[in-house]
Amino acid sequence: MLRIAVPNKGSLSGPASAMLHEAGYQQRKESKELVLVDPVNEVEFFYLRPRDIAIYVSSGKLDIGITGRDLLLDSGANAEEILQLGFARSTFRYATRPGTAAGPADFGGMTIATSYEGIVAKHLADQGIDASVVHLDGAVETAVELGVAQVIADVVETGTSLRNAGLEVIGEPILTSEAVVIRRTGAPDDDPKVQQFLRRLQGVLVARSYVMMDYDCRVEHLERAVSLTPGLESPTVSPLHHEGWVAVRAMVPAREAQRIMDDLYALGARAILTTEIHACRL
Ligand SMILES: Nc1ncnc2c1ncn2[C@@H]1O[C@H](COP(=O)(O)OP(=O)(O)OP(=O)(O)O)[C@@H](O)[C@H]1O
Ligand SMILES: O=P(O)(O)OC[C@H]1O[C@H](OP(=O)(O)OP(=O)(O)O)[C@H](O)[C@@H]1O
Ligand SMILES: [Mg+2]
Structure with missing residues (x-):
């Protein structure tokens, strides 16, 4: 089982549990619970004081933890950041x-x-x-x-x-500072359980910061349109029954979505839709 330290109080606690829940892990129902086993995902969560988390992780008793960069540095513990989580900035x-x-x-x-x-x-x-x-x-x-x-x-x-x-x-x-995932300094970085955990959290980060955008546009405008929505790898372009038109689908950064929709509309694209992404693995 992967053993993970989670902040039990303060600014980090709520957002950390919310992110873990979004990543598909069970989270405690009430704040008095100190340990929670999630047998389906083979993970054990230890709810600890944010200040103590780097110390537990550096001792090697817990595999990874969520804490603040400032708390990690302040502790002087032998632990290192492996993922930035974007909250408690x-x-x-x-x-x-x-x-x-x-x-x-x-x-x-x-x-x-x-x-x-x-x-x-x-x-x-x-x-x-x-x-x-x-x-x-x-x-x-x-x-x-x-x-x-x-x-x-x-x-x-x-x-x-x-x-x-x-x-x-x-x-x-x-x-x-921001919330970060930490591990003991020099711990092997090929542990498949840790990698799977990080992929899940990265999936949440991407799902939170991107939306899926769909639109129709005339074939002659396609190159300019896809330059506005290049997607992460490349947009999906499908033919429409209506000759001379295509449907385009791409992920776009959520905070740029409205501006991109305006630009696509000005280019002649129509039926421009955005939908939330609930989870992803890139
Ligand atoms: N107002 C804030 N905005 C963003 N991050 C914050 C804020 N206050 C504290 N933090 C971050 O939260 C972490 C501090 O954890 P701590 O548990 O001390 O939080 P706290 O909200 O100060 O709780 P406590 O009530 O126990 O003092 C640090 O990483 C710090 O940068
Ligand atoms: O710049 P601000 O938005 O005002 O946020 C910063 C304040 O938030 C935290 O305090 P907290 O409420 O956690 O109280 P604490 O000082 O008792 O930790 C921190 O210690 C600052 O006092
Ligand atoms: Mg505080």
Whole structure:
């Protein structure tokens, strides 16, 4: 059985379970379940704290896990990314009250509050900045108002939490993060069970970001039309009963679908339809 670590709380938990469900795996029905065996797919899911997942995977007791890139790097665990999942996207940044510092080079002698000590200590050391780091479990934005630190380093998505605390980002992002699948560094990459799992998740990613587009167009417009809808390999072109017309079918990126439909229509294509893709293997 493939043993997989899944986040049990926080921003990663819901979207990770939703993606696994879309990929055809059983998921737990209630948040108190810590282990779930999916015998049909020969997979065992362990619902763990997101922060602990890289540690379990690096120990070799679990084959793979879903976590955030920032959590993986912060843990310093011996594990590596093998697939990016596109959710829980964020940046990791320093923030201060306006006027505190012109940039991270001015942080010398200051205290930086963070839940990600590993990332911050390494970044400060790499930049040669002599600042202290204080670890807080969460809500670190409040540390400045309460005088525990002059600077924070935290996850930023919309920036709302920073604005509400009267803070502004300073310096370039330390890193960009998203949910990722990880395995122990150097684990063999030809394990068929892992490969099948990754193919299923890749299928979900493609199904989420592409739609199927069908349309009819005149033969003389076909080349221009297929240049708008080249598909992943090549579009399917079938003859229509109506002489001089063909039907075309191709996958197109979902977020470009409306623009492509406008362009096809302007070219003379008609009966332009898009349909959702529920699952795929490329
Ligand atoms: N607002 C957010 N937007 C996008 N990703 C986020 C956000 N907050 C946290 N993350 C991501 O979620 C992961 C953090 O997991 P964690 O369980 O700490 O999430 P959390 O939402 O902060 O939960 P908790 O309530 O336990 O603090 C990191 O990879 C982080 O980048
Ligand atoms: O830029 P924003 O869209 O405001 O999102 C970023 C905030 O979201 C997370 O906090 P969370 O709600 O998980 O609370 P926490 O600080 O207790 O982890 C993160 O730690 C930031 O505080
Ligand atoms: Mg949090």
